[in-house]
Amino acid sequence: MTDLDLNSAINAYLETLPQSERLAVSVELQRFSRWVGGHRPVRTLKPADVEAYAADLERAGDAGARRAQILKGFLAYLHRQKLTLHNLSSVIKVRRAPGRKAGGKAAEAPNGQRVVLTPEGYERLKAELAELEAARPRIAAEIRRAAADGDLSENAPYQYAREELARVQSRIREIQAILRVAEVQEAPTDGRTDRVALGHRVRLLDLDTGERLEVTLVGPGEADARAGRISIQSPLGRALQDARVNQEIVVESPAGPIRYWVEAIEY
Numbered sequence: 001m002t003d004l005d006l007n008s009a010i011n012a013y014l015e016t017l018p019q020s021e022r023l024a025v026s027v028e029l030q031r032f033s034r035w036v037g038g039h040r041p042v043r044t045l046k047p048a049d050v051e052a053y054a055a056d057l058e059r060a061g062d063a064g065a066r067r068a069q070i071l072k073g074f075l076a077y078l079h080r081q082k083l084t085l086h087n088l089s090s091v092i093k094v095r096r097a098p099g100r101k102a103g104g105k106a107a108e109a110p111n112g113q114r115v116v117l118t119p120e121g122y123e124r125l126k127a128e129l130a131e132l133e134a135a136r137p138r139i140a141a142e143i144r145r146a147a148a149d150g151d152l153s154e155n156a157p158y159q160y161a162r163e164e165l166a167r168v169q170s171r172i173r174e175i176q177a178i179l180r181v182a183e184v185q186e187a188p189t190d191g192r193t194d195r196v197a198l199g200h201r202v203r204l205l206d207l208d209t210g211e212r213l214e215v216t217l218v219g220p221g222e223a224d225a226r227a228g229r230i231s232i233q234s235p236l237g238r239a240l241q242d243a244r245v246n247q248e249i250v251v252e253s254p255a256g257p258i259r260y261w262v263e264a265i266e267y
Contacts, residue, residue: 003041003043004041004042004043004083005038005039005040005041005042006033006036006037006038006039006040006041006042006045007033007038007039009042009078009083010026010029010030010033010038010074013025013029013074013077013078014026014029016077024070025070025073025074027160028067028070028071029070029071029074031067032053032071032074035053036049036053042078042083042084043083043084043085044209044211045078045084045086045088046086046088046206046258047086047088047091047235047251047258048230048234048235048236048251050071050075050088050091050092051091051234051235052223052224052230052234053071054068054071054091054092054093055223057071064167066163067163068092068093071092072089072092073089075087075088075089075091075092076089085208085209086258115178115181115182115183115219115220115221116182116183116185116198116219116220116232117178117182117183117184117185117218117219117221117222118184118185118186118198118199118218118219118222119184119186120222121218121219121221121222121229122179122182122184122222124222125175125178125179125182125221125222126179128171128175129172129175129176129179132168132171132172132175133172135168136165136168136169136172139161139164139165139168140165142157142161143158143161143162143165146158146161175221178221182219182221185198185199185219186199194244194245194265195242195243195244195265196217196240196241196242196243196244196262196265197217197241197242198217198218198219198232199216199217199218199267200216200217200265200266200267201214201215201216201265201266201267202214202215202216202217202240202243202262202264202265202266203262203263203264203265203266204260204261204262204263205260205261205263206258206259206260207248207259207260207261208258208259212263213228214228215228215229215230215236215240216228216229216230217230217232217237217240217241218230218231218232219231219232220232220233220234235251235252236251236260239251239260240262243262244262244265245262245263245264245265246261246262246263247261247262248260248261248262249261249262
């Protein structure tokens with residue numbers, strides 16, 4: 001298995017596609033590259049990396065489904081070329097995300113249940129909401145400018161701007177729904193870190209690859225794979241809850257079981 005980095009793998013994949021498809025595929029794969037890190041060796045990609053990105057795609061409705069299909073094809077290519085340890089394409093579930101019905105209310109919190117957030121996560125969501133609301137007028141202006149260029153069916157900037165606006169509006173509704181029902185929960189402050197709990201930072205050893213990673217367990221509305229924040233409702237988050245130091249945990253993923261060793265728990 002080579003140490004090919006993600007950007008190089010994307011370029012190699014684009015060469016296998018018809019010229020007419022390369023622009024749209026390149027745009028999406030560059031988004032994924034910025035998410036996980038373009039100079040990162042492809043062999044280090046894990047299901048947890050793809051899972052967090054895929055969750056963001058699911059929130060984007062039909063546009064997200066098209067983007068997910070592009071990413072799924074690329075990840076399948078990586079596995080066929082024996083560049084990844086896991087078949088990461090199986091993590092991507094391409095389906096239409098439930099949208100907002102005409103006359104209906106905004107998206108509700110996941111499963112209609114309460115959403116637990118750390119104090120830091122609550123503030124991050126408020127800041128993200130402010131940024132998204134500020135971005136809406138800019139994207140709308142981009143759509144108007146692109147629409148003035150002529151035939152919309154052949155107007156890639158127009159299509160991309162529309163998809164971006166749909167993603168932003170979907171994310172705004174989601175954050176608003178989360179903040180309405182959020183329960184802010186402090187991490188344990190008694191100094192006890194013998195078991196993993198919300199807000200704890202955990203150092204793990206991948207028993208299959210020998211690589212180490214650090215993650216922080218957070219509420220589902222504040223997960224960010226790039227920052228090492230994983231949801232308590234994700235497969236890894238569920239496996240970590242109440243785990244102890246020097247304990248092996250097994251994460252069941254679509255790509256197969258992944259074994260980790262808990263090396264340290266910090267707050």
